Amino acid sequence: MKWNDALNDFQLYLKIERGLSPNSIANYTFDIQKLIGFLEKNSISVSPIVIEHTTLQQFIYEVSKTLNARSQARIISGLRSFFGYLVFEDYRLINPLDHIESPKIGRKLPDTLSIKDINNLIEAIELTKEYNGVRIGERDRTILETLYSCGMRVSELTNLKISDLFFEEGFIKVTGKGDKQRFVPIGTSTQKYINIYKDEVRSKINVQKEYKDTLFLNNRGKQLSRAMIFTMIKRLAEKIDLNKTISPHTFRHSFATHLLENGADLRAIQLMLGHESITTTEIYMHVDRSHLKEVLLKFHPRK
Template sequence: MKWQNALNDYKYYLKIERGLSNNSIVNYELDVEKLMHYIDANQITISPITIDYEDIQAFIYEVSKQINPRSQSRLISGLRSFFNYLVFEDYRKTNPLDQIESPKTGRKLPDTLSIDDIDNLINAIDLTKEYNGVRIGERNRALLEILYSCGLRVSELTNLKISDLFFDEGFIKVTGKGDKQRFVPIGPNTQKYILIWKDIRAYIDILPDYRDTLFLNNRGKQLTRAMIFTIIKNLAKAINLNKVISPHTFRHSFASHLLENGADLRAIQLMLGHESITTTEIYMHIDKSHLKEVLLKHHPRK
């Protein structure tokens, strides 16, 4: 079995049987391709079936010189999944990653923005700015409002449809990882800015495939992830924000601010679309002063 054949079969398995998103499949594919490139560069004659623990260990050792422990751990996890698939399909008897330990990385707490930071970023948007007759400032305000107010991932934002908006009920339908859907509440203020953008959007010459897509560029196509990163980066620069932020920073801030204001962790989990509440629990570590206030307020022997 050749490497490329094994990788193609694995990608098909991830898509059809596990139902993963294209972004997730690409990440798993990159993990295997790193190993393939190492084998080619070192002219090693070996297949996915015959590669053993020593070969993998040598590869991990070389990679560890170039990437940080967290990325190294992610790579090992991806390769372990690939070889688990080969074992599952009876191409191999054992997984050569079983004896490879991931480096200890600790728990990285997510970066967050203060409410003032978020207000300043949104206020820095030039609402009069037009591009090919499209008032992109109103679009940018709407997408930042929904990122923060609903805690969406950037891919969930770019894929959001007009048919996903249920404003009368106060919800939006979000398609998350693995095409799993959830309903997230949306407040009247955010609804207002989206409706303003919808009115402007109606004047764009929209390509047929994107007529139901909410956030578009001036050419009538779906707004890209990269463009949203650029919008946020430019706004941070405009207000001299001394932080490196991304669309995910708004999602972290959404969860953290809800928790700080007394929201139930289980409710936050459902809104974020986390499969396990242990993922959501990371936000419990951000603001220890909040935990102290909870103790003083609610414990009978404070």
């Protein structure tokens, strides 16, 4: 794979799936083009598929001579996203930026939705809306309910199988990063919406053979793409004039934050999210500290 081809694919991903502004995409592009220029200047012939972290360290050391810590961190973050995209698309096995630390400049907290925001987004869906005879409104409601109630990644949702539903036990089986599987509890109301979609909408779709077991389908009987879900959520946010930049991942953040605020154990949240390390889950401790005072007053012996 050539650098320009990889960059073009990454730009499309940033625009469609992450919904970034032209300025943000231009910043990512500038960082990668800087790396390409460094490689050309030093006659280093290596593709984005096989470049190693040692070469990237040389590049970062070079640019760090003229940049402050925040600018260095931005470039490292941009390159980490670029190579993370290549890993996600199975072009690479590992992200070479995993071995490179960013300068410490503070941690950005994840965006979250309030319960009211989530209700407004779901209520904005036209349940009777059809496309080529498929009630996509009913499907879209079920998608948002599932994203929020189970804290799934968008790729986990698009790959969810009918055979992954264990409603009698109250769980669904989720296949996450690295094909690692976990069982996530699912509430009765979300089970109800999935059954309505499955029995009244999906059953009327002419399902393609290879997607017989895939739960969420488009009107052509094929698996939904991540981009379709990004676009659906973006349009709903515009419809209700939601002054936030959101994505499917925002529902995952909100799932964890609301559980934590209502007293859920951090270890339990880690298991439901499928985080390898609890330090990843701990970021939600910084989202809203208002409940911490309540916990102390309720449980500490010397209030």
